[in-house]
Amino acid sequence: xxxxxxxxxxxxxxxxxxxxxxxxxxxxxxxxxxxxxxxxxxxxxxxxxxxxxxxxxxxxxxxxxxxxxxxxxxxxxxxxxxxxxxxxxxxxxxxxxxxxxxxxxxxxxxxxxxxxxxxxxxxxxxxxxxxxxxxxxxxxxxxxx
Amino acid sequence: xxxxxxxxxxxxxxxxxxxxxxxxxxxxxxxxxxxxxxxxxxxxxxxxxxxxxxxxxxxxxxxxxxxxxxxxxxxxxxxxxxxxxxxxxxxxxxxxxxxxxxxxxxxxxxxxxxxxxxxxxxxxxxxxxxxxxxxxxxxxxxxxxx
Numbered sequence: 001x002x003x004x005x006x007x008x009x010x011x012x013x014x015x016x017x018x019x020x021x022x023x024x025x026x027x028x029x030x031x032x033x034x035x036x037x038x039x040x041x042x043x044x045x046x047x048x049x050x051x052x053x054x055x056x057x058x059x060x061x062x063x064x065x066x067x068x069x070x071x072x073x074x075x076x077x078x079x080x081x082x083x084x085x086x087x088x089x090x091x092x093x094x095x096x097x098x099x100x101x102x103x104x105x106x107x108x109x110x111x112x113x114x115x116x117x118x119x120x121x122x123x124x125x126x127x128x129x130x131x132x133x134x135x136x137x138x139x140x141x142x143x144x145x
Numbered sequence: 146x147x148x149x150x151x152x153x154x155x156x157x158x159x160x161x162x163x164x165x166x167x168x169x170x171x172x173x174x175x176x177x178x179x180x181x182x183x184x185x186x187x188x189x190x191x192x193x194x195x196x197x198x199x200x201x202x203x204x205x206x207x208x209x210x211x212x213x214x215x216x217x218x219x220x221x222x223x224x225x226x227x228x229x230x231x232x233x234x235x236x237x238x239x240x241x242x243x244x245x246x247x248x249x250x251x252x253x254x255x256x257x258x259x260x261x262x263x264x265x266x267x268x269x270x271x272x273x274x275x276x277x278x279x280x281x282x283x284x285x286x287x288x289x290x291x
Contacts, residue, residue, distance in 0.1 A: 003264060006149075012260055016291055023225040026215050029239045032289040037271045039246045046248040048271045048289065055291060061148060065226070075291070079269050081248050090234050095218050097236045106250040108267060117259025124254040125264075129231040131249050137216065138242035139277050 007062075013119055014058040015075050015112045022067045039132060044084035044102040046132045051076040057114035073114035080107045081132050097137035106130035147251065147266035148220065148230065211284030213240035213276045231268055238272050239290050245274010249290075 004011065016028045032050060039046040057073035058064035083105035090099040110121040136142070215227035216239060229235045231251035238247055249270040256263045270290035278284050 004266060019226070024215070024227060026213065027226055027228040027239050027290075029213075029215075029288050029290050031210060032271065032287050034273065034287045036289065037248075037273050037287055039248060039273065041246065046246075048248065048269060050289065053291070065148075077267075077269065077291075079248075079250055081250065092234070092236070095236055097216075097238070099237070103233075106252060108250065108252055108254070108269065110256075110265065110267060119256055119258035119263060119265065121254050121256040121265060123256075124252050126253045128251040128253065129233070129249065130251070131231075131237065132246070133237060133248070134246050135236075135238050135272075136244045137236065137238060140242060140244035140275075 008060045011060040013073075013112060013114070013116060014061050014064045015055050015073050015114075016058065016064055017055045018064075018070070019067070023065075041100070041102060041132055041134055044082065044087075044104050044132060046081040046104075048079040049077065053077075055112075057112070057116050059116055071115045073112055073116075075110070075112035077111070078109045081105070081130055082107075095137075096141040097135060098141060099133040099135050101131050101133035104130045104132060147268035148228075149266070207278075207280075207282035207284055209284065210286055211276065211278030211280060211282065213284075213286075213288065214242065214279055215239060216241045237270055239270065240272055240276055240288060242277035243272060243274060244276070245272060247272040247274075 017030045019025055019027050036050050037046070037048050053075050055073050055075055056070035058068060058070045081104045084102055085105065086103040088101055090101065106127050108121065108124055112119050216236060218227065218229050218236060220226045220228050220230060228239055231237070231249055237249040247270060251268050253264065253266045256265055271287065273287040275283055275285050
């Protein structure tokens with residue numbers, strides 16, 4: 001498979017929960033148990049862990065973003081944030097959000113399977129961006145409603 | 146799992162076409178998925194949310210799970226997808242009217258499985274806190290972006 005092609009032509013899996021309603025609804029976002037996540041902004045640590053989560057495998061990003069055919073899939077992952085690199089705040093009045101953030105390192109273990117095949121991560125080669133934050137946006141931007 | 150600006154540029158004409166119909170889709174079975182999530186084996190510990198400025202509001206959160214709304218922003222001008230790519234100064238949450246904690250990671254890596262020389266990219270996020278739902282009431286919940 002090698003490096004990802006810009007046009008996704010060599011992609012074999014695209015695991016996500018879909019967009020509801022398509023195309024302008026919640027994007028790849030689903031309710032999860034509170035116990036799946038933990039966050040401590042002060043220490044700069046967080047975790048996001050789920051096992052045997054049922055999603056869909058769209059095969060490729062273009063197919064997913066056009067709401068193309070998909071097959072049922074199961075994924076498990078363990079994402080860990082730790083190691084404080086930077087603390088700061090972002091206030092974006094145009095887009096109505098505020099962040100009190102901590103940039104961190106991160107690690108991830110990921111596996112997924114569907115009728116299209118299976119995948120198991122073995123190593124992270126690059127953390128492009130990792131951040132923990134307290135966020136207020138929309139009606140909560142700038143304080144309590 | 147992940148979207149890059151380069152990929153978006155390459156596929157936007159495809160992504161903008163009308164939705165296909167008539168196939169089994171995750172959201173067609175949303176209720177059963179939510180039921181599954183209730184039984185999903187969450188490995189993580191309890192969220193450490195002490196000291197939240199939202200605590201007093203959360204105590205008064207409306208009963209019921211509620212349904213959040215997507216952020217107003219989109220991935221690119223004219224695009225329909227309500228998500229902002231990971232990066233400094235960018236909004237990480239995918240839900241609006243939200244007050245809580247979240248985390249985001251954008252990674253690339255390698256793995257094994259069906260095929261050889263496999264690589265992967267993952268944009269993973271979560272949001273946990275309170276939100277104003279589509280019913281106009283404030284609810285508490287956790288949401289994962291996969």
